[in-house]
Amino acid sequence: MHGFTFSRGNMLLFHPKGARSFMKNKDAKKPNYSMWSDISFLLGKAWELIPWYYPLMVVIVVSRALIPAIAMVLPSRVIALLQEGVSFERLVLEIGLMSLGILLCAAISEGLRNYVDFRYLITPRRHLGGDADLKIATTDYPHGEQQDFQNAMTRRLQAMNSNDSALEETFRMVQRLLSNLIGLGVYGALLWTLSPWVMLLVAALTALGFIARLKANTWVFKSRDKWAPIDRKMNYIEEESGNYKFAKDVRLFGMSGWLCELYDSCSNARRAWGIKQGWVEFAADAASCLITFLREGAAYIWLIYGAVTGSIDPAAFVLYFGAVGNFSQELLGCLKEFSDLHEAHLKIASFRELLDWPDQFRHEGGRPIPRDGGWTLTLDHVSYRYPGADKDTIHDMCLTLRSGEKAALVGLNGAGKSTMVKLLCGLYDPTEGRVLLNGIPVTEFNREEYYALFSAVFQESAVRPYPLAKNVAMTDNMDRKKVEKCLELAGLSERVSELPKGMDTKLMKYIWHDGVDLSGGEAQKLMLARALYKDGPIVILDEPTAALDPIAESELYEKYSDLTAGKTSLYISHRLSSTRFCDRVLFLEHGVIAEEGTHEELLEKRGKYYELYEVQSSYYRSGSTDEEGELINEAEMEPV
Numbered sequence: 119m120h121g122f123t124f125s126r127g128n129m130l131l132f133h134p135k136g137a138r139s140f141m142k143n144k145d146a147k148k149p150n151y152s153m154w155s156d157i158s159f160l161l162g163k164a165w166e167l168i169p170w171y172y173p174l175m176v177v178i179v180v181s182r183a184l185i186p187a188i189a190m191v192l193p194s195r196v197i198a199l200l201q202e203g204v205s206f207e208r209l210v211l212e213i214g215l216m217s218l219g220i221l222l223c224a225a226i227s228e229g230l231r232n233y234v235d236f237r238y239l240i241t242p243r244r245h246l247g248g249d250a251d252l253k254i255a256t257t258d259y260p261h262g263e264q265q266d267f268q269n270a271m272t273r274r275l276q277a278m279n280s281n282d283s284a285l286e287e288t289f290r291m292v293q294r295l296l297s298n299l300i301g302l303g304v305y306g307a308l309l310w311t312l313s314p315w316v317m318l319l320v321a322a323l324t325a326l327g328f329i330a331r332l333k334a335n336t337w338v339f340k341s342r343d344k345w346a347p348i349d350r351k352m353n354y355i356e357e358e359s360g361n362y363k364f365a366k367d368v369r370l371f372g373m374s375g376w377l378c379e380l381y382d383s384c385s386n387a388r389r390a391w392g393i394k395q396g397w398v399e400f401a402a403d404a405a406s407c408l409i410t411f412l413r414e415g416a417a418y419i420w421l422i423y424g425a426v427t428g429s430i431d432p433a434a435f436v437l438y439f440g441a442v443g444n445f446s447q448e449l450l451g452c453l454k455e456f457s458d459l460h461e462a463h464l465k466i467a468s469f470r471e472l473l474d475w476p477d478q479f480r481h482e483g484g485r486p487i488p489r490d491g492g493w494t495l496t497l498d499h500v501s502y503r504y505p506g507a508d509k510d511t512i513h514d515m516c517l518t519l520r521s522g523e524k525a526a527l528v529g530l531n532g533a534g535k536s537t538m539v540k541l542l543c544g545l546y547d548p549t550e551g552r553v554l555l556n557g558i559p560v561t562e563f564n565r566e567e568y569y570a571l572f573s574a575v576f577q578e579s580a581v582r583p584y585p586l587a588k589n590v591a592m593t594d595n596m597d598r599k600k601v602e603k604c605l606e607l608a609g610l611s612e613r614v615s616e617l618p619k620g621m622d623t624k625l626m627k628y629i630w631h632d633g634v635d636l637s638g639g640e641a642q643k644l645m646l647a648r649a650l651y652k653d654g655p656i657v658i659l660d661e662p663t664a665a666l667d668p669i670a671e672s673e674l675y676e677k678y679s680d681l682t683a684g685k686t687s688l689y690i691s692h693r694l695s696s697t698r699f700c701d702r703v704l705f706l707e708h709g710v711i712a713e714e715g716t717h718e719e720l721l722e723k724r725g726k727y728y729e730l731y732e733v734q735s736s737y738y739r740s741g742s743t744d745e746e747g748e749l750i751n752e753a754e755m756e757p758v
């Protein structure tokens with residue numbers, strides 16, 4: 119068995135099984151989320167995670183709605199009591215009780231709201247943030263290289279990166295909206311008794327203001343794709359400026375000016391968008407101010423007319439006067455919350471778009487992966503063209519890596535070696551042709567199960583801020599003896615024994631104050647130890663010795679047969695002679711296998727491989743001497 123135990127902690131490195139809700143879905147259209155669907159999505163999440171939020175929300179909403187209602191009734195009640203000629207004590211008692219009511223409601227709504235904010239509302243945002251990270255870490259590999267997916271990744275931050283962001287603020291908006299709706303019902307009914315026309319006029323004019331705001335919000339949302347790439351560049355510069363690994367290059371290559379210029383140009387471009395946005399919002403605000411003026415003016419003229427003609431008594435005048443003000447406030451509140459909810463919904467929709475990004479690879483079900491009996495990989499007329507490229511990087515390639523075979527892949531920079539490896543590993547699907555495992559198309563397997571077959575070391579080292587042992591095992595539930603063994607095989611045990619806490623030493627000084635940084639070569643050995651620990655039946659080593667010293671390199675060559683015993687392996691290197699311990703050498707040129715055979719066969723053939731080999735080995739032949747000062751030939755120097 120070559121399974122792998124996954125935990126959420128290692129999700130950024132390996133693809134967890136079953137952590138996926140989308141199946142092969144090549145032709146899926148982007149879902150279209152409505153405002154209601156986004157709000158119910160969030161409320162549903164809250165129901166699932168924080169059910170206690172709901173009763174508390176009712177208390178907050180009601181107490182909040184009561185404050186302006188009591189404040190509106192108070193002056194009119196005082197006038198009515200004065201007209202009735204009640205005693206001073208009764209007057210003070212009623213005023214006192216109502217004021218106490220306002221105070222209590224304010225204390226409950228504010229105090230409880232703060233408690234709920236810190237105790238509950240952060241939870242759904244955190245969970246959804248985790249879901250988005252998981253999606254990014256497990257989405258089909260090519261998505262990470264696509265501009266629209268990258269934009270969606272940048273945009274997700276707008277929905278989740280602070281307490282004020284849409285995923286949290288929406289709950290508060292809903293609370294305020296519900297309070298506003300209660301108030302709207304009460305004051306609306308009151309005004310209706312005065313004059314339905316006045317109420318309808320106020321409502322119609324306020325709706326106009328809302329439309330102006332809505333238009334502005336939509337404009338801002340639609341322009342988001344134009345500034346998302348600018349934000350991404352600025353984020354990159356900000357992150358890199360604080361990354362001390364980059365500090366050497368910045369100083370030695372005088373890059374600070376370039377970084378500042380790049381930042382300035384991005385910042386100017388972003389500012390230009392900010393100014394445009396400012397104008398659009400100013401126009402919407404101006405329109406809504408004008409509409410407010412017309413709306414309130416009309417209602418007050420009507421009331422004053424009633425008071426002057428005597429159809430409204432003083433207590434009712436004060437009550438209606440308050441009701442018009444409150445009705446406008448609640449209506450404005452409703453529309454503002456609607457408008458803000460609309461804006462938040464656009465961000466949530468964008469966030470959900472990322473969560474629901476359709477995958478093309480199969481992540482559920484599929485044929486069972488062969489567990490024994492060998493693993494033969496075949497490229498059947500495979501071509502691969504990067505999106506937007508005008509020619510294939512891999513072209514019509516036919517190749518079979520037999521089970522247990524040790525193949526080497528060589529070729530110049532840009533020949534397509536890494537691309538071919540990504541095709542074999544299932545990180546890319548071919549644009550034409552098929553990749554087969556034991557004769558079965560890879561597309562028929564669950565991709566996560568397929569990935570579990572590969573023990574790979576790629577060119578970029580991916581040291582994580584975990585203890586060294588966890589960096590090898592990629593799980594807390596590790597076999598420490600096996601970790602030790604793998605570290606030894608990878609040639610790292612001596613270095614580990616020098617570390618303050620041995621293999622429990624945390625890596626990455628940038629993250630841990632007592633952390634340790636490994637050298638480039640040591641990091642490469644660590645990656646080899648990780649691949650050995652995983653113990654997949656197919657081993658792919660992409661230039662595993664590029665950062666190793668000659669002794670470590672030669673040790674790896676010597677151990678290579680043991681390390682890959684019984685496994686299908688592909689060894690990529692620029693050092694042509696280092697391939698002689700492989701059964702077959704594949705020489706890749708411009709995306710096609712130009713020559714293949716054993717090292718000796720290819721030398722005998724005197725083709726392109728031979729020419730490159732001659733160029734590479736001429737340096738050693740011309741300048742190297744042995745202990746006696748004799749020139750040694752390259753064959754003697756090369757590790758076998």
Ligand SMILES: Nc1ncnc2c1ncn2[C@@H]1O[C@H](COP(=O)(O)OP(=O)(O)OP(=O)(O)O)[C@@H](O)[C@H]1O
Nearest residue numbers: 263504505511529530531532533534535536537538
């Ligand atoms: N993500 C990508 N998008 C577009 N083009 C790419 C991408 N990755 C690689 N390429 C292009 O594909 C070609 C082959 O790249 P690849 O990395 O496979 O070559 P390689 O043989 O591994 O090179 P090297 O020896 O330098 O590692 C190059 O021209 C490269 O520019």
